[in-house]
Amino acid sequence: MIVLGLESSCDETAAAIVRDASAPGERILADLVLSQLDDHAPYGGVVPEIAARAHLDHLDRLVAGALDRAGLTLAQVDAIAVTAGPGLIGGLLVGLNMAQGLARGAGKPLIAVNHLEGHALTARLVADVDFPFLLLLVSGGHCQLVAVEGLGRYRRLGTTIDDAVGEAFDKVAKLLGLSYPGGPAVERAAASGDATRFPLPRPMIGRPGCDFSFSGLKTAVRQLVDRLGRDRDDQATADIAASFQDTVARVLADRVGHALDWFAAHHPGGRHLVVAGGVAANRAIGRRLEALTAARGISTILPPRQLCTDNAAMIAWAGLERARAGLIDPGPAAARARWPLDPGAEPKPYAGVKA
Amino acid sequence: MLDDALFAIDLPDLAATERFAARLAGCLRPGDVVALEGPLGAGKSALARAAIRRLAGAEIEVPSPTFTIVQTYETPAGEVWHVDLYRLGDPAETDELGLDEAFEHAICLVEWPGILGSMLPRDALTIRLEAGDTGESRRAILNGGGDWRARLGDFDPAA
Numbered sequence: 001m002i003v004l005g006l007e008s009s010c011d012e013t014a015a016a017i018v019r020d021a022s023a024p025g026e027r028i029l030a031d032l033v034l035s036q037l038d039d040h041a042p043y044g045g046v047v048p049e050i051a052a053r054a055h056l057d058h059l060d061r062l063v064a065g066a067l068d069r070a071g072l073t074l075a076q077v078d079a080i081a082v083t084a085g086p087g088l089i090g091g092l093l094v095g096l097n098m099a100q101g102l103a104r105g106a107g108k109p110l111i112a113v114n115h116l117e118g119h120a121l122t123a124r125l126v127a128d129v130d131f132p133f134l135l136l137l138v139s140g141g142h143c144q145l146v147a148v149e150g151l152g153r154y155r156r157l158g159t160t161i162d163d164a165v166g167e168a169f170d171k172v173a174k175l176l177g178l179s180y181p182g183g184p185a186v187e188r189a190a191a192s193g194d195a196t197r198f199p200l201p202r203p204m205i206g207r208p209g210c211d212f213s214f215s216g217l218k219t220a221v222r223q224l225v226d227r228l229g230r231d232r233d234d235q236a237t238a239d240i241a242a243s244f245q246d247t248v249a250r251v252l253a254d255r256v257g258h259a260l261d262w263f264a265a266h267h268p269g270g271r272h273l274v275v276a277g278g279v280a281a282n283r284a285i286g287r288r289l290e291a292l293t294a295a296r297g298i299s300t301i302l303p304p305r306q307l308c309t310d311n312a313a314m315i316a317w318a319g320l321e322r323a324r325a326g327l328i329d330p331g332p333a334a335a336r337a338r339w340p341l342d343p344g345a346e347p348k349p350y351a352g353v354k355a
Numbered sequence: 356m357l358d359d360a361l362f363a364i365d366l367p368d369l370a371a372t373e374r375f376a377a378r379l380a381g382c383l384r385p386g387d388v389v390a391l392e393g394p395l396g397a398g399k400s401a402l403a404r405a406a407i408r409r410l411a412g413a414e415i416e417v418p419s420p421t422f423t424i425v426q427t428y429e430t431p432a433g434e435v436w437h438v439d440l441y442r443l444g445d446p447a448e449t450d451e452l453g454l455d456e457a458f459e460h461a462i463c464l465v466e467w468p469g470i471l472g473s474m475l476p477r478d479a480l481t482i483r484l485e486a487g488d489t490g491e492s493r494r495a496i497l498n499g500g501g502d503w504r505a506r507l508g509d510f511d512p513a514a
Contacts, residue, residue, distance in 0.1 A: 164418075
């Protein structure tokens with residue numbers, strides 16, 4: 001089975017083609033992401049193009065480019081998968097309209113994919129990971145711990161009650177005067193920093209459960225930066241970055257530890273922690289999580305960087321998994337700005353958590 | 356604008372900020388625009404979150420809107436738009452968010468409103484959050500034309 005995938009739910013425009021080869025390394029036939037193309041300079045400033053028009057301008061040629069890269073025609077594709085949510089409604093509509101047009105024109109089934117499910121299943125695209133597994137989804141817009149019990153069966157164990165962790169990285173980078181995107185910039189600065197020089201509060205550590213909070217940590221960094229004022233030299237910036245990154249890694253590890261306790265009790269056969277989303281590319285966080293899981297006999301799966309950030313290969317793969325399992329929603333595909341993986345999850349009140 | 360200066364209120368801790376937000380929410384109705392200004396970490400989202408919870412009448416999830424730009428809520432008080440323009444680089448991008456229409460029919464809480472310029476309705480209420488003397492304390496400075504002075508009269512700590 002060969003599936004074409006389209007992604008335009010937020011900042012990225014992307015098209016990819018995957019097939020269900022038995023060897024993981026042979027599954028991706030094409031994987032094009034606009035911001036990584038040579039003729040489209042990466043965001044120079046702080047701001048990605050979120051406009052639907054930007055997606056509209058590029059999706060056509062990305063699809064053509066993906067087919068070309070794979071050496072296929074649309075007729076040779078078995079199904080078309082597209083992100084239908086969650087995300088910005090304008091971008092979602094651009095992707096859905098184009099996918100519907102392609103599907104109708106070529107007489108192919110259309111598969112509406114949840115962007116978060118795409119992240120969740122990426123580990124099964126790049127490695128042979130069986131259900132159930134524990135998922136830590138950490139990106140600019142999301143911070144969740146989810147028990148992935150099967151295809152389409154998700155149980156949210158925890159979520160952020162304020163900012164997502166990738167958002168915290170971006171905003172701390174801004175406070176420190178570092179470049180965008182903030183994740184890699186903070187990681188680079190932290191490499192030469194002393195994480196112990198400026199201790200920061202560690203939000204949520206010591207509390208039961210698997211929820212996250214990063215707003216107070218961001219505020220603590222701002223207050224530290226304000227206090228140092230013009231005395232903050234490059235070394236101090238590196239030390240703050242190191243302390244922030246170390247704090248985030250400790251908080252994530254603490255929360256994942258609680259989720260692993262739950263997971264071991266409910267899914268004793270589960271063997272994997274999967275980390276997805278752009279923050280999964282942070283090596284300090286990855287190392288801490290690997291150490292945590294190794295002690296418990298669990299493997300940590302960190303997909304390659306280009307599959308951690310938003311991409312269409314994960315959308316095509318999620319569509320392929322659904323098509324293979326006969327789990328395609330037969331109704332008309334509609335764009336959904338909100339589309340939780342686990343609609344039954346309890347809402348998490350913001351209880352004025354102090355960092 | 357000097358004419359529009361209403362008053363300032365000291366918020367000694369997060370709980371005070373949340374009480375202020377809940378009280379403010381009680382005054383809001385469809386078509387109101389509240390612009391929330393202040394630096395990163397000033398407490399704009401915390402204030403908006405408390406206001407939205409009051410409008411919803413429940414402890415609902417109010418995630419940061421930074422990534423999604425807009426989060427909408429159906430509440431007994433009407434539709435609420437929680438908007439964060441932090442990531443926008445071009446005022447033209449606000450067009451397709453449908454903000455002008457939302458300003459007419461919804462209660463809109465707008466963080467980082469600066470990019471809107473003259474697109475911010477003249478009768479918007481602007482709340483600027485500044486750091487106070489201690490870590491959690493803030494000072495809220497309210498500005499607004501229209502009938503805000505009458506509507507918020509009993510908020511004024513000096514009145």
